[in-house]
Amino acid sequence: MQNRRRFLKNSLLAITGTGMARDSFASATSKLVSTDEGKKFVYRTLGKSNIKLPVVSMGTGNCDNPNLVREALDMGVKLLATHEFYQQGNNEKMVGEVIKDRPRDSVLVLTGTGKGLEIDFKNGRFGPGTNTDVFVESVNGSLERLQMDHVDILNVPFAGSREAVFFEPVLKTMEMIKKQGKARFIGIASHNIEHEAIRAAADTGVYDMVTIAYNFLKTNQQEMDEAMQYAADKGLGIIGMKTMAGVYWDKEKKQPINTRAALKWVLQNENIHTTIPDCSTFSELHQDLDIMRDMVLTEEELMDLNPPAVEATSGLFCQQCNRCLSQCHEYIDIPTIMRGYMYAYGYRNLRLARQTMDKADLVHLYCKDCGECQVKCTMGFNVRGRILDIARIQDIPEDILHFS
Secondary structure, three states: OHHHHHHHHHHHHHHHHHOHHHHHHHOOOEEEEEOOOOOEEEEEEOHHHOOEEEOEOEEOOOOOOHHHHHHHHHHOOOEEEOOOOHHHHHHHHHHHHHHOOOOHHHOEEEEEOOOOOOEEOOOOEEOOOOOHHHHHHHHHHHHHHHOOOOEEEEEEOOOOOHHHHOOHHHHHHHHHHHHOOOEEEEEEEEOOOHHHHHHHHHHHOOOOEEEEEOOOOOOOHHHHHHHHHHHHHOOOEEEEEOOOOOOEOOOOOOOEOOHHHHHHHHHOOOOOOEEOOEOOOHHHHHHHHHHHHOOOOOHHHHHHOOOOOOOOOOOOOOOOOOOOHHHOOOOOOHHHHHHHHHHHHOOOOHHHHHHHHHHHOOOOOHHHHOOOOOOOOOOOOOHHHHHHHHHHHHHOOHHHHOOO
């Protein structure tokens, strides 16, 4: 915990020392605009696309209320981020219904699909079993559910390594989809080894965007920031996800993270052109959008991002650094399991947690027979305890998960 406190203290010194927190928003890349409703929105340009967006957009993965999406659009949100994975395609259907009667150029839609991809989640690679015909078919399915002939941004998910980003079958297929007009812009989404994936995406000369996990709990901030600067200099649009760092410090949800401060922290980096925090309530939506009124991160808010002093906690967010893999005798896909743990206890999304756990392919629960876990997690997680805890979700019947 002390290391994280020192890290956050140094973050504040870096921000205030460069004038970033107070002065950067007057630069050419950020623009403060008052809307008709009196809301103040800060806009940044999404790389070489020249699209100007509010720095706070909306992730719809935890939302099943179409009125909440309508409210977001009515308040000035321009970009909705969905995925065929969310709610088994029903999230795309909801988004499509909400926007079908609005002018097409008034809303940007980001989606993605992993169908047809043989994904090595542990190493962030795509395997030889990848079927690009299935991938294209899935993209067509997304367009049908969204009731669109094209999306604005199409992402390839789980591209972590340079090898995955340059994987020719997928790269060529994404180029083809863009040339066919099914996506205006194409990009990758990366949960692990992000700094490598960001640089690789910039080097392809093909991808327009990167969507990356970025928040105050990540310990490789310098690597990430340098990679984002590299990509931004080459004209890539950069979209921040997982900005709330798991929402809670504890699985009992008694110690919430100051999510307002967490989102402000992300927005101090002007190379994050927009963010897609998930919203499931009107109060969450209003809080997120209200941040643009005053994006200065105060010292008090920064201190709120320290773990609670009353009880040692490592939080729920796994930064997917993959250092645990080589330490585990059974080479269990710990990062994917930890992501499922966060979805269950932080996001309260049991269906997404179960789908994620299924990808971890935890057929045998080796941890039961492992006397002492050898894994030393960089985030301080009790790895064995968390695996034994979240593994129980595999026993919940699908029909019950459907109502979660």
